[in-house]
Amino acid sequence: MSDENPGILPLPSEHFLNLPRPDIIIGTADGVPDTSTLAAHDFDVDTRTGFMPPQPPISRLPPAWEPWELVLEAAITKKLQLGGKPNLTAAEAARSALWRSSVREMPILPIEDLTNSELLLRRAHHVLVFTMHFYIHTLSLGADIRIPASITVPLLEVSAELQIPPVCTYSDDILYNWDLKTPSSDDIPALDNLRSQTLFTGTTDEEEFYLASSRIELRGVEALELMQATMDEMFVGDDIAIRRISGYLHKLASVINDLKSILLNVRKGCDPEFFYHSIRPWFRGQDSDPTHRTWFFEGLDEHPELGPPTDLSGPSAGQSAIIHSLDIFLGLDNCNFTDDGSLTTDQRALLHKMQRYMPRHHRNFLRHLSTNSRSVRTLMRSNPSSSSRSGELDADLLEGYNAAVRAVKEFRDAHLRIVAIYIIGPASRERTKRAKEEESGRSVPPLKGTGGTNLMQFLKGVRDKTTDALIPESPQSPS
């Protein structure tokens, strides 16, 4: 099936995303090449929009899947509320219950005719996971979580095709959830001409939260270009190439500074208390459920081939491939250049886990980038300045590299500030309030991120390892 929706620019029929793909089972093992695209070099990274698609994602499935679109639309127009909202009215609870019965009554729609189009599969995943999160998070906190087969069966099938988990991911709320505010013929969407397609709360706070990441993705395209240019020059490797690479690294530092500013600007449009209490709970995955409930996927008895899902963390911008690319390119991902490191195996495993939630082509891009035998960090080791007799590193190259690493470290400092403002602050105020109300001295469990991590310890660990990657300006080689 082609993408026939009116107003949507179809991809050329020979584009790799429109080519039929062989059947794929979920969870290709690490290291196994992905044969699902016929052009192995194509990682679905666009020269203009990077990890975002060059055209706005489609906003409606063809009529055969209209029942899915209608239940999602109803959840939005009825302004369904979180089941755990304080002072939820009886009318609000009843409205949610009625909507949930309509989801239960939906037939299990076949997905076969979606499988030839990557774009339709993405939209299907987007619609089904938003509906599933509406379903789960409108339940009261004491209720069992039993997700009806009308959602689970097609969602597991679509997720298996896309090789991503059956839960809301960064790609659902950022990469494939945007549109242009005003139509434009520009090749690259302007950062201030973006809007989101689907929102849980219908608020600009939620939209601005998503758009901060979208803007980072778009501004990050220049970083991808600079990485590419550096790797090209690394093949040449002569003095001129080294001078050019130094320049690219300095420029990269300034692009990363822009990413930091965009991140900090999220404060202009998204209120932290509202984010913490009214937006973030919609994202919760199974592992950040406040009452530790298991998500039960109904209908799998009749579909043993689907198997119960295991990856059910909520969406996180940690699933953005742009920051992972910077880490890999600068050699920060290995994090094995000091022995006394603060990043534990578990923490590193968490960063890798986030890659399982990325679109598979982006995951493959990162894998490809990390198998590049000549990383920019090894270049530091092999490039004494041509005028140096003592084997000193080329000063400008070293400065450029350190500037880029420092910029990533400063991005992470800013990110820690944001997490403090948006999560730690509101959470601690909530605890104080609760403690006062309950006059209870009970110990409180550690704060967890959307993706279920012991938050600050994890984020500080990653930031500190970035700092460790700075190369001293003395004549000693980096390890």
Ligand code: HEM
């Ligand atoms: C209000 C805005 C934001 C908040 C509250 C926030 C919160 C968090 C949290 C809680 C984590 C821990 C992982 C988890 O359990 O989910 C995390 C990780 C991460 N976030 Fe954010 N985030 C925000 C914006 C962003 C943006 C815009 C980006 C970049 C696109 C970003 C990039 C990352 C990365 C790369 C990680 C993994 C840890 C690391 O590599 O340092 N975050 N974030």
